[in-house]
Ligand SMILES: NC(=O)C1=CN([C@@H]2O[C@H](COP(=O)(O)OP(=O)(O)OC[C@H]3O[C@@H](n4cnc5c(N)ncnc54)[C@H](O)[C@@H]3O)[C@@H](O)[C@H]2O)C=CC1
């Protein structure tokens with residue numbers, strides 16, 4: 001039998017990390033050799049023999065974790081949010097010094113969410129107005145979600161390429177926050193509600209019509225096929241890849 005991929009999970013006691021530990025151990029071609037929580041030393045990654053790292057921690061920790069992995073020759077699959085343009089740029093520079101190493105930064109591992117963002121970017125070229133509503137469980141530490149930021153960026157790029165102007169908005173008198181956050185010219189609204197997991201709606205409007213592109217993750221199991229896909233593919237994609245769509249042929 002072929003050797004199993006030795007995987008380390010960072011954030012292993014968290015909501016996503018604990019699900020990832022189960023999913024990796026349930027897969028035939030990989031196994032968890034290290035499961036680290038807050039306060040555990042990164043040096044134990046080296047001792048574990050892990051060649052692949054999954055980071056599902058917190059925005060304050062993820063950059064240091066990924067840097068450590070890359071500097072020690074490990075491929076990294078990252079679901080943690082907080083990867084600003086500046087952080088991505090630094091990571092790209094670091095990776096250029098480690099040419100065989102791959103890192104996937106995946107704002108969302110759910111295939112449906114990746115598709116919904118791609119569909120939204122495609123559709124946004126044809127509508128006058130676009131806004132995003134992301135809805136999550138109330139224990140989420142950041143807003144807007146990484147998925148919403150990524151979706152807004154994809155929409156903004158697609159609209160700019162198609163020569164579409166900004167969404168019309170005559171609202172001048174607002175209470176702070178009432179119109180959401182501005183991400184590359186796209187308004188993003190964040191809802192936090194007990195009972196929710198991870199949900200997003202992209203609202204697209206033109207005169208006389210509205211299109212809503214909605215995705216729902218009802219269970220964190222929805223993210224696991226993407227985590228496993230990332231682990232299987234990352235070594236074949238050296239350098240930095242942002243978005244699971246980088247490993248998929250969506251043909252859009
Ligand atoms: N890309 C995707 O598809 C998804 C991404 N996420 C993101 O993943 C991250 C984790 O989400 P949750 O699991 O819901 O959060 P969580 O708070 O349940 O888990 C985070 C865990 O990381 C631990 N931690 C903090 N610093 C650490 C460090 N330096 N080393 C090891 N562990 C450390 C915490 O103690 C906690 O157990 C968030 O940024 C979230 O937005 C969440 C769901 C899906």
Ligand SMILES: O=C(O)C1=N[C@H](C(=O)O)C[C@H](O)C1
Pocket residue numbers: 081107108136137140141144145146147148197198199
């Ligand atoms: O914290 C979460 O739960 C999620 N975080 C990611 C994000 O911020 O986009 C992915 C998903 O939305 C769930």
